[in-house]
Amino acid sequence: MVEVPHDGRDGGRERPSLRALAVVGRAERASPAELAELAEQIRPVALAAELVLGVPGPLGGLLGGGLPRGAVTVVDGPLGAGRSSLVLEVLAAATGAGEWAAVVTVNPGGAGAPGGSGRAGGAGGSSCALGRGGLGTFGVSAAISAGVALDRLAFVRRVPPERWASIVASLIDGCSVVVAEAPPQVRAPEARRLLARLRERRVILLTDDRWPDRSARRVRVLSGRWSGLEAGDGRLAERELRVEVLARDRRLATGTLAPAAAAG
Amino acid sequence: MGRVGERESREPSGERTLAVWCPDWPVVAQRTAQARGWAAPGSTRVPPHGPVAVLASGRVLAASWEARQEGVARGQRRREAEARCGGLVVVAADPALEARAFEEVARAIEEVAPRLALERPGVCSLPTRGPSRYFGGDVALARLILDRTQTAGAIGVGGDARVGIADSAFAARLAARRAASGEAVVLEPGTTPAFLAPWPVGVLDPWLTERGGAGSSGSSGAREPSGARSRRRGAHEQPGRGELVGLLVRLGIRTLGDLVALPAAAVAVRFGPAGLLARRLAAGADDQPLRLTDPPLDLVEVEEFDPPAELVESVAFAARGMAARFVERLAAQGLMARQVRVEAETDLGQQFQRLWRHDGPLAPAALAERVRWQLDGWITGRAVSLEHARSAGTVGLADRLDVTEFRGGLVRLRLVPDEVVPLEGRQLGFWGGDQRAADQAARALSRVQGMLGHDAVVTAVPRGGRMPSEQVSWVPWGESRHLDGRSGSSDGRSGSSGGRAPTPAPFPGAVPAPHPSLVFDPPVPARLLDRQGRPVTVDARGEPRARPASMSSEVLPGGGGPVEGWAGPWVHDLRWWDRAQRRRGSLWQVAVAGTVCLVITEQEEARIEAIYD
Known part of the structure; x- marks a missing residue:
C-alpha cells in the first residue's frame, strides 16, 4: 500500500518542499514539532503503522494484524460475552504506542431516549459497545491490567444524542482511536460525514451495531466462557472467547482467543 | 464529581510568605560597587547621589529616585531618558554585580530567618511560620528584618527595603510594593483576596511569562520561539502565558477581582492552564499546593571540579550543562522545580547553600544564570570584599569574613530541587509521547x-x-491528575512516571x-433468589443461608x-465503627445468562456492581 501525499494537506499555500528548505535553512531554530510536521508532509510513502493500528496477541492475529485506520469497526455481541475486554485491548494497543484515545458515552436521559428505554434496549442483549446508555463504564483496574495508559485516554460522558455526531467529529480531530457508543439513531448522512473525516485523519472509530452503515467491518463476540467458577466454590479464573470478524456480512475469520489473552 | 469546586476552594495552608523588595536594585548595586571599589577601572562612575539610570538592551531598567523625579521611567529609550533629565548618568545593567551586592542583604536576612529564597537580585521571600512564632508575630518579624536590612551592606549605601507579608507569595510581593520606604505592609490572614482584588491584571505578567535566559533582573525575559504553535492556532485557541494579560484586558477583565469573579471552569476552558494559574494567583491562593515530600535523590545534579575551580567563569560554564540536565530530568518525570537549592563546597570543606525561587517554568538558561549570580556573590564577592576590608582596615568585618566567606577553590557544585511541583497543564503524556x-x-x-x-x-x-x-x-x-495526596493509592508518586499506567497499591479487601x-x-438493582424464590441472605458468620438459584435484573x-x-460470599463490614451507618x-x-456478574447483597437487596465483560 503506497500512498502519495498531496501537497498542502492542511490547506497550506506553500509547497512542502519549499517550506522544507526554509525550515532546514534555519534548522537550529526549528522546533522538533515543526520538523516532525514537515517530515510528514515531504515523506513519499505512508508507513504500514499509519494505515493499520497494530494489535498484539491472538486478537491481532484474528484481525489480520490490527485494525485499519480511517475506518469504522463495529463491535457487537451479547452483553457479558467480552466486548469491553476486546475494546480495552484495542485501547491498550493505541495508548501504549503513545497515541490518544477517547471514549464517548451517550446520555441516556437525552432527547428521544428516556432512561428506561436505554436499559430496555439492553435487555435485548446486543446494543452498545460499552455499558447501557451511559450507565456503565470501563473498569479502571481492568483497563490497567489490559495495559491501557490512562493518561492518554479521555472519557467524554453524558453526550446528548442530538450532539453526538459533532462531538465525535471534534474528537476525530484530536485522537487516533475514538470509542463511541452510538445513540439510538444515527442518520446516514451524519455517518457518511464522520466516515469521510475518519478517512482523512486516519482515525479508528469503534462503535456498536446502531451504526447505520452495514458495510462496516464488524468484530462479533459469539460467546465468552469463564472457567473456575463452580457451584459455591472456586473463583473466576480465565475465559475463552469465540470471536468472528466480518466485512460486508462476509466472514473473514473466526477464532477462539486463548484464555490468557482474554483475561479481563 | 465536584472536583472542580473542591479545587477552587483550596484551603489556605496557613503558610504565609514574607517578601522583601528593594526597589531599583540595579541602581543601588551600581552605587554599592562604586563605593566598594568593585567596579572595573575605566567604567562609568556612578555618583552616590544624583540621577542615575541603568539600561538593559537599550531600555531603562531602573532609575534612581532623583532621575524618576525628572520623569525617567522604566522602559524608556536611552535618548528619551537623557532628554528628560539633564546630567543623567547612564550605566549598563550587570546582573552578576547586582547578585553580588544582594548577597550581603540575603546574609543579613538569613541571620533572622532560614529558608530565604531569592527570586532575583532585589527580591526575596521566605515562609514566615517558624520565624513569626519565634519573634512574636508577623509584625515583629517584619520590623526585625527591616532593621537588619537597614544596615546591611548595600542598603546602607543608599537603597531601601520594603517588606510585605501575605497569604501567598504573589500577594506578599504586591504588599511590599504598596509599602513605603523602610516600612512593612502586613495583611491579616484571610484579607489577601480583598487586598488583591483592585490590582490591575497587568501585575500578573511577570508571573506568567516564562523566564528565558536573556532576562536580566526585572525584565520579563525572552520567551521560547513558538512559531509552529502560533501558526496553527485558530481563533478559539487558548492563549500562551505571555499573551494572556493583553487578552484579558481586551476582554474587559481589568482587575484581579474581575478575574476571580469568573468561574474556574470557564477560565480553564477559555484560557487553559495559564488562565487557571492566573486565576489562582489572583485569588490569593498559593499557585501550587505545597508538596511535602522530598524529591527523589537522583534528581540532584552534581558536578565535581578537579582541580578546584577558582574562577567564576569556569564554573558558570559547567553550570550551563548542569542546568539543562537538571531541568530536563525533572521534566521527564512531569515535574518542575519551583525552588532550587544551589550548594557549593570548597576544598577547605566549607559548605554554602542558597535557595533560588521562581514561580512558573524556569528555562535552563535562566537557571544557569541564577547559579552564575550566586557564584558571583560567593566567589568574586569574597575576593573584593576581603581586599576592601583590608584596605579600609575594618577589623570587625574582616573577622566575620574569615568565618563566613568563601575560601579556596570550588570542588563540588550541586543543584537540588527543593520544592517540586507537577508541570502544570501538560501532564497528560506530554513528556511520554x-x-x-x-x-x-x-x-x-x-x-x-x-x-x-x-466536567x-x-x-x-x-x-x-x-x-x-x-x-x-x-x-x-486539563486539571492535574495528581490528587494532592487525597487518594489512598500511591498515585502521587507513580503518576509522574511518564506514559506508563500507574499501578494502584494493593488495597485490603479489594476484589x-x-x-x-x-x-x-x-x-444496578437485581434480585438474587434461592430455589424457593426467597432472596439469598448471609448469616452472622458470613455463610449463605441458602444457595443462589436464579438472578434477575433488567x-x-x-x-x-x-x-x-x-x-462467595465475601463479607465486608463497612463503617463498622459507626453504629448508625454500619452496613x-x-x-x-454469579454466572447467569451467559455473563459473570459481581453482585453485592445487603440484607435482602442485591445489586450488580460490575460485569466481567
Missing part, C-alpha cells in the same frame, strides 16, 4: 469541553477502593484479579435466568 499528538488531543478535548462543559470530559485516575466503582477518581480534563471490565456506577440478557455457577455487604461472583 509525541508532542504534536498531545497538542492535537489537547485542542480537540478542550473544544469538546467547551461544547459540553468542563463532561474526564480522565480516570486509579485510587484505592474495594468496589470496582470506587477504584477510580474522575478528574476533569482480586481478574477485574471486571464493565462497571456500573451507580450499581440489564441482564433476557432479564436474567438460573444461576450457572457462583462463588454489612456480601460480594458474590
Whole structure:
C-alpha cells in the first residue's frame, strides 16, 4: 500500500518542499514539532503503522494484524460475552504506542431516549459497545491490567444524542482511536460525514451495531466462557472467547482467543 | 464529581510568605560597587547621589529616585531618558554585580530567618511560620528584618527595603510594593483576596511569562520561539502565558477581582492552564499546593571540579550543562522545580547553600544564570570584599569574613530541587509521547469541553477502593491528575512516571484479579433468589443461608435466568465503627445468562456492581 501525499494537506499555500528548505535553512531554530510536521508532509510513502493500528496477541492475529485506520469497526455481541475486554485491548494497543484515545458515552436521559428505554434496549442483549446508555463504564483496574495508559485516554460522558455526531467529529480531530457508543439513531448522512473525516485523519472509530452503515467491518463476540467458577466454590479464573470478524456480512475469520489473552 | 469546586476552594495552608523588595536594585548595586571599589577601572562612575539610570538592551531598567523625579521611567529609550533629565548618568545593567551586592542583604536576612529564597537580585521571600512564632508575630518579624536590612551592606549605601507579608507569595510581593520606604505592609490572614482584588491584571505578567535566559533582573525575559504553535492556532485557541494579560484586558477583565469573579471552569476552558494559574494567583491562593515530600535523590545534579575551580567563569560554564540536565530530568518525570537549592563546597570543606525561587517554568538558561549570580556573590564577592576590608582596615568585618566567606577553590557544585511541583497543564503524556499528538488531543478535548462543559470530559485516575466503582477518581480534563495526596493509592508518586499506567497499591479487601471490565456506577438493582424464590441472605458468620438459584435484573440478557455457577460470599463490614451507618455487604461472583456478574447483597437487596465483560 503506497500512498502519495498531496501537497498542502492542511490547506497550506506553500509547497512542502519549499517550506522544507526554509525550515532546514534555519534548522537550529526549528522546533522538533515543526520538523516532525514537515517530515510528514515531504515523506513519499505512508508507513504500514499509519494505515493499520497494530494489535498484539491472538486478537491481532484474528484481525489480520490490527485494525485499519480511517475506518469504522463495529463491535457487537451479547452483553457479558467480552466486548469491553476486546475494546480495552484495542485501547491498550493505541495508548501504549503513545497515541490518544477517547471514549464517548451517550446520555441516556437525552432527547428521544428516556432512561428506561436505554436499559430496555439492553435487555435485548446486543446494543452498545460499552455499558447501557451511559450507565456503565470501563473498569479502571481492568483497563490497567489490559495495559491501557490512562493518561492518554479521555472519557467524554453524558453526550446528548442530538450532539453526538459533532462531538465525535471534534474528537476525530484530536485522537487516533475514538470509542463511541452510538445513540439510538444515527442518520446516514451524519455517518457518511464522520466516515469521510475518519478517512482523512486516519482515525479508528469503534462503535456498536446502531451504526447505520452495514458495510462496516464488524468484530462479533459469539460467546465468552469463564472457567473456575463452580457451584459455591472456586473463583473466576480465565475465559475463552469465540470471536468472528466480518466485512460486508462476509466472514473473514473466526477464532477462539486463548484464555490468557482474554483475561479481563 | 465536584472536583472542580473542591479545587477552587483550596484551603489556605496557613503558610504565609514574607517578601522583601528593594526597589531599583540595579541602581543601588551600581552605587554599592562604586563605593566598594568593585567596579572595573575605566567604567562609568556612578555618583552616590544624583540621577542615575541603568539600561538593559537599550531600555531603562531602573532609575534612581532623583532621575524618576525628572520623569525617567522604566522602559524608556536611552535618548528619551537623557532628554528628560539633564546630567543623567547612564550605566549598563550587570546582573552578576547586582547578585553580588544582594548577597550581603540575603546574609543579613538569613541571620533572622532560614529558608530565604531569592527570586532575583532585589527580591526575596521566605515562609514566615517558624520565624513569626519565634519573634512574636508577623509584625515583629517584619520590623526585625527591616532593621537588619537597614544596615546591611548595600542598603546602607543608599537603597531601601520594603517588606510585605501575605497569604501567598504573589500577594506578599504586591504588599511590599504598596509599602513605603523602610516600612512593612502586613495583611491579616484571610484579607489577601480583598487586598488583591483592585490590582490591575497587568501585575500578573511577570508571573506568567516564562523566564528565558536573556532576562536580566526585572525584565520579563525572552520567551521560547513558538512559531509552529502560533501558526496553527485558530481563533478559539487558548492563549500562551505571555499573551494572556493583553487578552484579558481586551476582554474587559481589568482587575484581579474581575478575574476571580469568573468561574474556574470557564477560565480553564477559555484560557487553559495559564488562565487557571492566573486565576489562582489572583485569588490569593498559593499557585501550587505545597508538596511535602522530598524529591527523589537522583534528581540532584552534581558536578565535581578537579582541580578546584577558582574562577567564576569556569564554573558558570559547567553550570550551563548542569542546568539543562537538571531541568530536563525533572521534566521527564512531569515535574518542575519551583525552588532550587544551589550548594557549593570548597576544598577547605566549607559548605554554602542558597535557595533560588521562581514561580512558573524556569528555562535552563535562566537557571544557569541564577547559579552564575550566586557564584558571583560567593566567589568574586569574597575576593573584593576581603581586599576592601583590608584596605579600609575594618577589623570587625574582616573577622566575620574569615568565618563566613568563601575560601579556596570550588570542588563540588550541586543543584537540588527543593520544592517540586507537577508541570502544570501538560501532564497528560506530554513528556511520554509525541508532542504534536498531545497538542492535537489537547485542542480537540478542550473544544469538546467547551461544547459540553468542563466536567463532561474526564480522565480516570486509579485510587484505592474495594468496589470496582470506587477504584477510580474522575478528574476533569486539563486539571492535574495528581490528587494532592487525597487518594489512598500511591498515585502521587507513580503518576509522574511518564506514559506508563500507574499501578494502584494493593488495597485490603479489594476484589482480586481478574477485574471486571464493565462497571456500573451507580450499581444496578437485581434480585438474587434461592430455589424457593426467597432472596439469598448471609448469616452472622458470613455463610449463605441458602444457595443462589436464579438472578434477575433488567440489564441482564433476557432479564436474567438460573444461576450457572457462583462463588462467595465475601463479607465486608463497612463503617463498622459507626453504629448508625454500619452496613454489612456480601460480594458474590454469579454466572447467569451467559455473563459473570459481581453482585453485592445487603440484607435482602442485591445489586450488580460490575460485569466481567
